[in-house]
Amino acid sequence: ELSWSSRAATEAEAVAALSCSGHGSAFVDGILVDGKHVCECNACYRGQDCSEFVQGCAADAESGDPLFLEPYWRQHAASSAVVVAGWHRMSYQTDGDYFISIELERHIRRLHSHVGNAITDGRFIVFGAGSTQLINAAVHALSPNSSASSPASVVASVPYYTVYRTQTEFFNSRAYEWKGVTSKMGGEVAANFIEFVTSPNNPDGRLQQPVLQGSSVIYDHAYYWPHFSAVKAPADGDLMLFTISKLTGHAGSRFGWAIVKDEGVYRRMLSYLGINTMGVSRDTHLRSLKLLKAMLAEERGAAGSIFGFAFSTMRERWHKLNKLVSSSDRFSLQQMRPEYCSYFGKIRDPSPAYAWLKCEKEEDRNCHAVLRAGGIISRAGYKFGADNRYARLSLIRSQDDFDLLMQRMGALVTKEKA
Numbered sequence: 006e007l008s009w010s011s012r013a014a015t016e017a018e019a020v021a022a023l024s025c026s027g028h029g030s031a032f033v034d035g036i037l038v039d040g041k042h043v044c045e046c047n048a049c050y051r052g053q054d055c056s057e058f059v060q061g062c063a064a065d066a067e068s069g070d071p072l073f074l075e076p077y078w079r080q081h082a083a084s085s086a087v088v089v090a091g092w093h094r095m096s097y098q099t100d101g102d103y104f105i106s107i108e109l110e111r112h113i114r115r116l117h118s119h120v121g122n123a124i125t126d127g128r129f130i131v132f133g134a135g136s137t138q139l140i141n142a143a144v145h146a147l148s149p150n151s152s153a154s155s156p157a158s159v160v161a162s163v164p165y166y167t168v169y170r171t172q173t174e175f176f177n178s179r180a181y182e183w184k185g186v187t188s189k190m191g192g193e194v195a196a197n198f199i200e201f202v203t204s205p206n207n208p209d210g211r212l213q214q215p216v217l218q219g220s221s222v223i224y225d226h227a228y229y230w231p232h233f234s235a236v237k238a239p240a241d242g243d244l245m246l247f248t249i250s251k252l253t254g255h256a257g258s259r260f261g262w263a264i265v266k267d268e269g270v271y272r273r274m275l276s277y278l279g280i281n282t283m284g285v286s287r288d289t290h291l292r293s294l295k296l297l298k299a300m301l302a303e304e305r306g307a308a309g310s311i312f313g314f315a316f317s318t319m320r321e322r323w324h325k326l327n328k329l330v331s332s333s334d335r336f337s338l339q340q341m342r343p344e345y346c347s348y349f350g351k352i353r354d355p356s357p358a359y360a361w362l363k364c365e366k367e368e369d370r371n372c373h374a375v376l377r378a379g380g381i382i383s384r385a386g387y388k389f390g391a392d393n394r395y396a397r398l399s400l401i402r403s404q405d406d407f408d409l410l411m412q413r414m415g416a417l418v419t420k421e422k423a
C-alpha cells in the first residue's frame with residue numbers, strides 16, 4: 006500500500022494522461038494555466054491539445070535533440086519511472102568517492118560489457134554534466150599543467166563537432182589553444198597536440214581513427230551504440246567519452262561519462278569537475294541508474310528493446326531519406342554501407358544520426374540557405390569547419406520533425422524535376 010509517494014505518483018500520472026494529440030507533452034514541472042497543466046507542443050503544432058499544424062512552418066533539422074526515443078520510454082513507463090523522495094541524497098557527498106555513485110558506475114561497466122562497445126576493465130570512470138562538460142575537462146587534463154610549457158594544440162579533422170572549437174576558444178586558457186584541423190598540421194611535433202576523434206563522426210557518421218601520430222587523443226563515442234553504428238569491436242582508447250543523451254535520449258538529464266586509462270589524467274579530470282560543479286546532480290544519478298537498469302533487463306537485441314527500437318527507427322529514417330535524395334541531381338548524401346555488427350551478430354544496414362547533405366549545383370554554394378528557402382532548418386557546413394556547400398540534417402529528432410523534413414525535402418526534389 007503506497008503512502009508518502011502516492012501523491013507524487015497520482016500527480017505524475019494525471020499530467021501524463023493529458024492528451025496533446027501526439028504532437029506535444031505536458032510536464033509535472035510545466036507552467037499552469039488557470040491552475041491546470043498544459044501541453045507543450047512540438048515545433049509546428051499549436052492549440053490547447055497541439056492538434057493544429059502551423060501551415061508553412063519550417064522543418065527543424067538543426068539540433069541533435071534525441072527525441073526519437075521518447076515513444077520508446079512511453080512504451081516502457083513503468084520500468085523507467087523513478088520517485089525522488091524529498092530527502093533523497095541531500096548531501097554534497099555520494100556513496101562513492103569524488104561525487105561518483107557506486108551503483109551507477111557499476112551499471113555503466115555492465116552496459117558496455119553487454120553491448121561490447123567499450124573496454125572498462127582496469128579503467129577509471131568520471132561523471133560529467135553531459136559529455137559537454139567532460140570535453141573541456143579532458144582538454145584540461147591532457148594539457149601541460151605548468152604555464153612554463155607551451156600551450157597544447159587542440160585539433161580535429163573536418164568535419165568536426167562544433168563544440169570542440171567553440172568551447173576551447175571560449176575558455177581561452179594559457180594551457181591550450183584551438184589550432185584547427187589536422188589536415189593543416191604539417192610535420193609539427195604531435196606530442197603537444199590534443200586530437201578529437203569522433204567515432205562515429207558527427208556529422209557524417211564515419212568510424213574514425215586518429216590522424217596525428219603521437220598526439221593525445223580524446224575519443225568521442227557519443228554515437229557508438231547500435232542505434233547509429235555497427236559495433237565493430239570494443240573501443241579501447243586512452244580517454245573515451247559517452248553520454249546518455251544519445252544512448253537513452255535523455256539529453257535534458259545532462260549525464261555523460263569518461264572512461265580513462267591513465268590515473269594521472271583521471272585525477273586531473275576529477276579535480277576539474279570537483280572545482281567546476283562538485284559533481285553531477287544526484288537526482289540525475291538516480292534517474293540514469295533507473296534507465297540503465299531498464300535497458301539491461303531487456304533481451305539482447307530484441308526488437309522491443311531500446312537497441313532494437315532505436316536501430317529500426319534510425320535505419321528506416323536513413324532508408325527513406327537516402328532513397329529520396331538518390332533520385333535527386335541537386336543533392337547528395339554521405340555514402341554509408343551495411344556492416345557486420347557484433348551486438349546484433351549480423352550485417353546491418355546504415356542508421357546514422359545525421360545526414361551530411363551536399364548541394365551539388367554550382368550556384369548552390371550556401372546549402373543551408375537553399376534548404377532554408379525550401380522550409381528546412383539545417384546546420385551549416387562552416388560550423389563543422391567544412392565548406393558551406395554542405396549542411397547537416399538531424400535525423401534523431403521527433404517523428405513530427407522527421408516527417409516534416411521528408412515532406413519539405415520531397416518538395417525540393419520534385420521541384421528540381423519540374
Ligand SMILES: C=C(NCc1c(COP(=O)(O)O)cnc(C)c1O)C(=O)O
Nearest residue numbers: 068069135136137166207227248250261
Ligand atoms: C546535440 C548535438 N551533439 C551532442 C554531442 C555531444 C554532447 O552531448 P551531451 O552529453 O548531451 O552534452 C558530445 N559529443 C558529440 C559528438 C555530440 O554530437 C548536436 O550535434 O546537435
